[in-house]
Amino acid sequence: MATRTQSRASNRSSSSDRNRGSDSSSSNRSAFSWGSDAGPMLGAALAGAAIGFAANYGRKAFMQGMEATVGDWDEILTAEHKMALGILDKMLATDQSQSFKRKMLLMKLTHALDKHAHAEEMVVYPALREDDQAMDADHLEGEHGYIKTFIYELNKIGAEAPNWLEKVREFRALVHEHAEMEEQQVFPKFKQAMTEEENAEITSLVNRDGFWMA
Numbered sequence: 385m386a387t388r389t390q391s392r393a394s395n396r397s398s399s400s401d402r403n404r405g406s407d408s409s410s411s412n413r414s415a416f417s418w419g420s421d422a423g424p425m426l427g428a429a430l431a432g433a434a435i436g437f438a439a440n441y442g443r444k445a446f447m448q449g450m451e452a453t454v455g456d457w458d459e460i461l462t463a464e465h466k467m468a469l470g471i472l473d474k475m476l477a478t479d480q481s482q483s484f485k486r487k488m489l490l491m492k493l494t495h496a497l498d499k500h501a502h503a504e505e506m507v508v509y510p511a512l513r514e515d516d517q518a519m520d521a522d523h524l525e526g527e528h529g530y531i532k533t534f535i536y537e538l539n540k541i542g543a544e545a546p547n548w549l550e551k552v553r554e555f556r557a558l559v560h561e562h563a564e565m566e567e568q569q570v571f572p573k574f575k576q577a578m579t580e581e582e583n584a585e586i587t588s589l590v591n592r593d594g595f596w597m598a
Contacts, residue, residue, distance in 0.1 A: 490539070524565070
């Protein structure tokens, strides 16, 4: 019959063997090893990323596809002017108790004008300068700075401010004046001097820029 001392020695030996086995198994795996369940997890993560990318790409394609049906670059930009002015009109139709609606409309307007300004500043105004119309391009781009200032001021004073509508009214007047100069003076003169190929190229660039900003 084994003594208590022999039993304790036997138990320590068995425990030591198990620990060595565990250590040996751990040492066979690199610190960078994914483990046995990493495959499904990685696959799920990649699938989620792919779905997210596809959804975002589809949204962009849908949004820009709506604009692409408008026509040439100047017609696309004119449609965006009308959309911005429409949002401003909705803002003017609010009262002081509708602060949440005002904030949502301002957010929508900010995105619309940001996308619109990017296409003009990255495509149309550089093309104007290339066509020796730098004075018009500089003037119009300078007005974009004042438009951004209005957005900054509306966010700063808050949608509950008593002078919010007054500021929106001034904002709309500037956007209207800016759009009118482009639509009635600058764009028609610029487009008339273009070849069909040049017009198609500017339209393509405006659509491409709008796609990434959508």
